[in-house]
Amino acid sequence: MRVPLNLMALLAVLAAIASAAVAAEGGPAWDVCVAPTSTPDERVKACSTVIDTKSETGGRLAGAYCARGHGFTEKRELDAALSDLDEAIKLDPTYACPFNNRGRVYSFKRDYDRAIAEYDQAIKLDPSLTMAYSNRGESRYSKGDLDGAIADFNAAIKRDPTYAMAYANRGYVYARKHDTAHALADYTMRIKLAPDLLAYIDRGNVYRDSEQLDRAAADYGEAIRIAPTDARGWRNRGMIRLYLGDNKGGLADYDKALQYDPADVFSWNNRGQAKMRLGDFKGAIADFRKALELNPGLQTAQEALWKLGAL
Structure with a gap:
């Protein structure tokens, strides 16, 4: 979809860890491991410290594996992510976070049926997990099920009317369905929220x-x-x-x-068009040639150079 998955899914970790963990106060590594502002590299490093030092057990250890799995997902180290998320599920099969994040991994792998099954399980375990509905909507969209995707985005918005990405994703689907009014309404709400x-x-x-x-x-x-x-x-x-x-x-x-x-070929091509209209034929030729250097088969640039007598 138009909206990147990594923007949509910002950790099921925080909400899910809160319900799964009650054991310890944690420490600096734990705080970085689960912080939504941590970079993927920071998250993986901090969560690895938590896991390797055995400073957490039970639900909090499952949270560390889920968080590190998220970090690996954002780094597109998908097999490492799956390994961590599988371990989180072994530690706590009732924990929605790893199922949601495992769904994201399968979505990146373009196994949308498996992704949907993972989101189904996350929603079964935690029906309030808004992002799981939105993520499932993305996978349904990717399978061509536009109405199913809209239904999921509706469900996400019903549970959290301030969830900006659900409006963005629903707006995207409405735009693909050529429903301009609904698309504009959703994008306007997205702008209001984020x-x-x-x-x-x-x-x-x-x-x-x-x-x-x-x-x-x-x-x-x-x-x-x-x-x-x-x-x-x-x-x-x-x-x-x-x-x-x-x-x-x-x-x-x-x-x-x-x-x-x-490196954007169309910017070179379109700037060439502007220069040609303004009478800067030498500059236009240079831009069209640059466009063809980047994309030798670009027909509009070839036609423009032919009109300019430069091909």
Whole structure:
């Protein structure tokens, strides 16, 4: 889906560990192991310390394995993640966290049926685990079951009306179903709850596809404001400006896009289009040639160079 899994799944660990663990106070390694702000490397290292020093037992040890499994998942070390999550389940078969996170591993492996089965078990064990519904919705979407995905996102939102990613994911599915009104409503709620780069780009894309170009440009402008060194806002707004005939504005946006992502073939191609419209034929030729260097089969760049007599 459009929304990355690692954004959606931010640990079932915290809520699940809280119910599974009552034994000890922990220590610095434990705190880093389960902290939602820890990087995957920090999490794996800290949880390994907890596990190797045998400082925890029972539910808290299961929590450490689940947390380290999450860290390995984010590092895409999927077999290591499965090993840890299997161990967490052996230690506590009633613990929803490893089933949810094991579902994510199988989703990354594109085994969506197995992923759904894992999410089913996580939900059976903890019906309040909002992210398990949202994660299951992602797997159902990946299987082509759009209505089933929407039902799961509905369930996630019912259990937690502030869960921004469920709105984002449901909005994505509505957009794929060409239900513009519902897609815009969901993306607008996502922006209200968590106004980040992707939230504005996703809503901007719906405005773009429904030919509300001024609104699309405004959303891409907000994406630029939030993340000015991310190329995505610049190149999306650049495209809208070219659609609207603002070739100078489009050129300026693609200059910025290429500053932050010089490997994007379409930015080179589209900047070439802007330069060609502005009469900078030499610059256009250079940009189209760069686009073809990155993608030798790009037909639009080939056609432009042929029109310019440079092919």
